[in-house]
Amino acid sequence: MASNNSSSFLRDQLLCSICLDVLIQPVSTPCGHNFCMNCISTYWDSVTDCRCPICKEHFKTRPNLKVNTFILEVVTQFQLQQLPEIHARPVAVAAVAVEAAAVGGSHNVRCDVCPGDTQDAFMSCVQCQRSYCHAHLEAHETDGTLRAHTLVAPLENLVVRVCQEHHRLRLHFCRDDGQLLCDTCAAGRHAGHHFVPVEKACQEKRSVMVHMEARALMMMDKRREKVGALKEAVTQNRADTRDMLGKFAGSFGKLLSELLGVRDWLEKVTQEKQKADESWSDKMMVSIEKEIVQLSSTVEKMQELKNTKDQLLLLLQDDVALPLTEDLQVMSRSTLTQDVHMSVKTAMTKIQELVGSMSRDMEVVWSTGGEWQVVTPLQDLLQYQEEVLLDPDTAHPLLLVSEDRKQVKYGLSLITAQVPKPSMFTEHLAVLGTRGFSSQRFYFQVFVGHKTEWCLGVATASIQTRETLTRSTSTGLWAIWFLMNRFEAYGCPDVPVHIGKVELVGVFVDYHGSKVSFYNVQTEELIYSFTDCHFREELFPYFNPCDNEFGFNMEPLVIVPVSPTDD
Structure with a gap:
């Protein structure tokens, strides 16, 4: 119980008063209070005067803070104590083991030396950037040079997880640059940047991904609904098309029947008209030829009388009368073309009436603005x-x-x-x-x-x-x-x-x-x-x-x- 109370007390002492989390890159102000470097820097950036957030002591010039290595070591030791098990290696090695747990150590990593990739790894070496089972880890326990290497819990993708410059695990994520950082990088060229522990950055990213996943699922549902509605519309359109084609077939069949009837009627009327006109024309030509003969005889008599030299005979002679003839205007008859034209006009009137009836009973195609559209009857x-x-x-x-x-x-x-x-x-x-x-x-x-x-x-x-x-x-x-x-x-x-x-x-x-x-x-x-x-x-x-x-x-x-x- 005393140990638990001591651990809780130590944790309270190692909390940043701004973010209320365990100190990251701890720094100490001239008044003696400790904060995360990023937290105190962000706070001072947001206020007009530079003072301590706790005791309110005012600083004429903004202090140039450095990472407090002693407190950093205490934080490392505290994190070490929170692990249930740790391998008996130097403190620096154990601290890195803590780091490995923070970035996601795995017990399913395979030994990189065993053939066939079948043996589980026991530890991973930061410097070698390889993972070893118990048997192949023995060299790191006996060889003097290899004993100085840092061993951590088994990790995958060591090339990505280990800082190639400082050979330390990357425990921090820099939000300003979007990079993974080790402690040395964070305290060096990234000093003053806004960075968070890898675990927290992963949680935030997972939270964003959960939100995006939910949104994507919602979009998928809407699109599935849209697809279902479109399929329903396609089915309905197919049914409408079948009905429309059926109506077209019936109406055009009726129209075709009417047209064929009109054609047969026109042919019959035309032929009968032609025969009647030919018969009438033959009779008229015979009558006219008789009248021509009579007129010719009358003309001869007139010429004889006109040419006589006996004046008394010319005056006493009865006048030559013209024969009785028919009036050519009365004898005229409407031409075949005129009669056919009237017949066609009558037929077209019937066809137009039929088409009008079709347009009222079914969908018809019309053109406006150069584009064809389908008009649905009201x-x-x-x-x-x-x-x-x-x-x-x-x-x-x-x-x-x-x-x-x-x-x-x-x-x-x-x-x-x-x-x-x-x-x-x-x-x-x-x-x-x-x-x-x-x-x-x-x-x-x-x-x-x-x-x-x-x-x-x-x-x-x-x-x-x-x-x-x-x-x-x-x-x-x-x-x-x-x-x-x-x-x-x-x-x-x-x-x-x-x-x-x-x-x-x-x-x-x-x-x-x-x-x-x-x-x-x-x-x-x-x-x-x-x-x-x-x-x-x-x-x-x-x-x-x-x-x-x-x-x-x-x-x-x-x-x-x-x-x-x-x-």
């Missing part, structure tokens, strides 16, 4: 409807949110003093939905009525609420902006994407498809689509009713459910 999106409520904590102070959180409009609130909230918009007249969406498809509808200006879409969770949003694609906002009579994509200012007014807007988001689409619900017409959006966080519905800058605009934006007739 009826197919209604199944993804989600309940959307407004979050008053995000609403700009000049916006009024209804009690049921389904409407928002511009206007002065009766509450004149609002407590600012971190999530509140202060630069844009906007409000977000309460719920964020990710890894899924969702759809909602908003009644905009006859408003002259509004902005509607979805925004990321990290959207800036206290700053002006730049109108670019990197803002984190995918929205359309209606102004007077035209639409613009918020990220592409002054570029109209649609002309005309809309009263009811449908917003559809395909998170994994990286797509946001806006529809005119009444006409089921696509207004605009954002593609290749690369979402990385939750998306929140975004509403901006705007002010009265362009005329009366006090009507609210109203979130409305899908009506039963739309199902």
